[in-house]
Amino acid sequence: MMLTDKNYIIKVFTTLGQRLSLPDETLSAVINNEHYHNAWFTQVSVMQAVKAAGKMLNEDDLTTWLNKYNHLPHSPKKIGLILAGNIPMVGFHDIICVLATGNIALIKLSSQDSRLIRHVMQMLIDIEPALAEQIVFTERLENFDAVIATGSNNTSRYFDYYFGKVPNIIRKNRNSVAVISGYESKEELNKLGYDIFDYFGLGCRNVSSLMVPLEYDFIPFFEAIEEYYPIGDHHKYHNNYDYNKAIYLVNRDKHLDNGFLLIKEDERLASPLAVVFYQYYDTLDSAVDTLKNRSEDIQVVVSQMQLETGNQVVPFGQSQHPQLWDYADGIDTMQFLSNL
Numbered sequence: 035m036m037l038t039d040k041n042y043i044i045k046v047f048t049t050l051g052q053r054l055s056l057p058d059e060t061l062s063a064v065i066n067n068e069h070y071h072n073a074w075f076t077q078v079s080v081m082q083a084v085k086a087a088g089k090m091l092n093e094d095d096l097t098t099w100l101n102k103y104n105h106l107p108h109s110p111k112k113i114g115l116i117l118a119g120n121i122p123m124v125g126f127h128d129i130i131c132v133l134a135t136g137n138i139a140l141i142k143l144s145s146q147d148s149r150l151i152r153h154v155m156q157m158l159i160d161i162e163p164a165l166a167e168q169i170v171f172t173e174r175l176e177n178f179d180a181v182i183a184t185g186s187n188n189t190s191r192y193f194d195y196y197f198g199k200v201p202n203i204i205r206k207n208r209n210s211v212a213v214i215s216g217y218e219s220k221e222e223l224n225k226l227g228y229d230i231f232d233y234f235g236l237g238c239r240n241v242s243s244l245m246v247p248l249e250y251d252f253i254p255f256f257e258a259i260e261e262y263y264p265i266g267d268h269h270k271y272h273n274n275y276d277y278n279k280a281i282y283l284v285n286r287d288k289h290l291d292n293g294f295l296l297i298k299e300d301e302r303l304a305s306p307l308a309v310v311f312y313q314y315y316d317t318l319d320s321a322v323d324t325l326k327n328r329s330e331d332i333q334v335v336v337s338q339m340q341l342e343t344g345n346q347v348v349p350f351g352q353s354q355h356p357q358l359w360d361y362a363d364g365i366d367t368m369q370f371l372s373n374l
Contacts, residue, residue: 042284045132046162051091053085053157064153072146075272076121076371079233080150082354083122087154090358091130094186099132099358103372110168111374112138114178116193119144121233123151125356128182128367129169133158135371138168140178157214168283182367185330203370205363208333209303210353212241213321215339216250218350221260222338225351229336231262232354234271238333238362239353239367242305244312245321256292266294275308303331333362 057065065084068075113132116126124147132139143151152171159166175181180201180305183193190206197204229241239273246252266272281288290297300311315321324343325332329344334353341347346360362365 040100044093044100045047047091047096047130047134047156048093049161050154050158051088051113053161054088054090054091054154055135056346057081059082061157064150067144068150070163071149072119072301074234074236074266075147075150079276080122081210083124084150084154086355087123087126090127095262095358099368102359103368105137107290110137111179112140112177113174113371114140114142114181114183114197116175116181116183116185117147117151118144119146119148122147123255124237125184126151126154126185127362129155130358131367131371133168135368137374138149139369140169140175141169142173142175143171149345153336159316180371182370184362185252199369201374203363203365203367207304208363209242209305209324209337210239210334211243211245211303211332211339212350213245213335213339213341214247214250214255214320215337216247218254218338220258221252221270222350223255224261225264225349226255226336227259229353230259230310231265232360234268237354239356241336241353242310243303243308245315245324248314250314252290252297254322256290259295260292263294271308274306278287278306278309303328 041250053061061084065080066077068080069077090133115125115128116210129139129141129151156170159169171306172272179201181193181197184204184205185193187206193204210229212229221241226241232240235242242324266275268287273340275294275296282296282298287298295307298309299313301313302311303309315324322343325335325341325343325345332345334344335341335345335347336350336353338349345364
């Protein structure tokens with residue numbers, strides 16, 4: 035039996051959301067032990083990801099989300115999912131979309147995040163055993179009707195080659211950009227710190243590039259984010275900070291440094307870890323034009339201003355809090371799955 039009744043799907047997912055929001059002893063043990071397998075998956079980061087998923091799965095939002103889609107497939111399709119592992123549970127939303135549309139999820143986990151999602155899916159099966167028919171973990175994708183694959187620009191070529199003959203969503207590298215007016219309060223700039231430092235900056239929704247007005251003074255920005263200095267105590271993050279700082283010093287590259295973050299003028303969107311690039315803009319209109327021209331490389335724009343950029347725009351501090359209808363790369367995963 036496949037789950038195709040919207041009201042029942044909402045009930046099941048809401049129950050999971052409640053259990054993720056208040057982790058029991060078993061889930062807490064998984065959360066607390068992840069850093070032994072992946073040093074980036076600290077207790078704080080994993081707990082944040084789990085609770086964000088729990089918050090996402092609330093009855094009101096699930097109802098709003100599912101009511102947008104009138105058609106659920108009568109005969110389930112097998113959807114191959116190749117999940118990323120850069121931040122905890124990053125592939126969770128794709129799985130939820132497949133299950134919500136009554137399809138079968140053939141899940142190829144990332145080696146970087148192979149335990150947490152497996153445990154959460156077992157929690158879902160415990161809530162509704164019928165979902166065991168829709169959740170299949172595999173090391174090799176075979177006999178699939180469609181594919182959703184998340185990777186880098188390099189792996190996307192591989193994905194195109196192997197999966198190009200079936201309906202697919204193939205995601206490449208994207209980065210997020212913050213647009214600063216120069217009139218932000220200390221509190222607003224402090225919230226921008228979450229967009230930069232959550233999950234150590236490893237997510238595509240993390241800000242890796244700043245757009246700032248000419249003659250922008252970075253001192254208030256550095257003062258506002260000072261409380262994030264403990265991130266520099268993480269050994270892998272600190273190693274990246276030290277490495278990039280050494281490169282800039284040896285090459286005599288102009289940069290700013292507050293002891294745990296390097297700021298460098300560069301028009302590229304993707305910055306190295308522990309580095310944020312910035313570029314100046316003359317007028318807000320010119321900044322928006324730049325963003326529109328690069329919209330296919332941008333995941334999220336973060337700003338306190340109302341901007342029409344062609345990408346999702348969220349306030350400071352909200353880049354890592356997507357809602358159910360905030361789809362990666364702006365591609366409606368539910369519509370794709372519903373139309374198969």
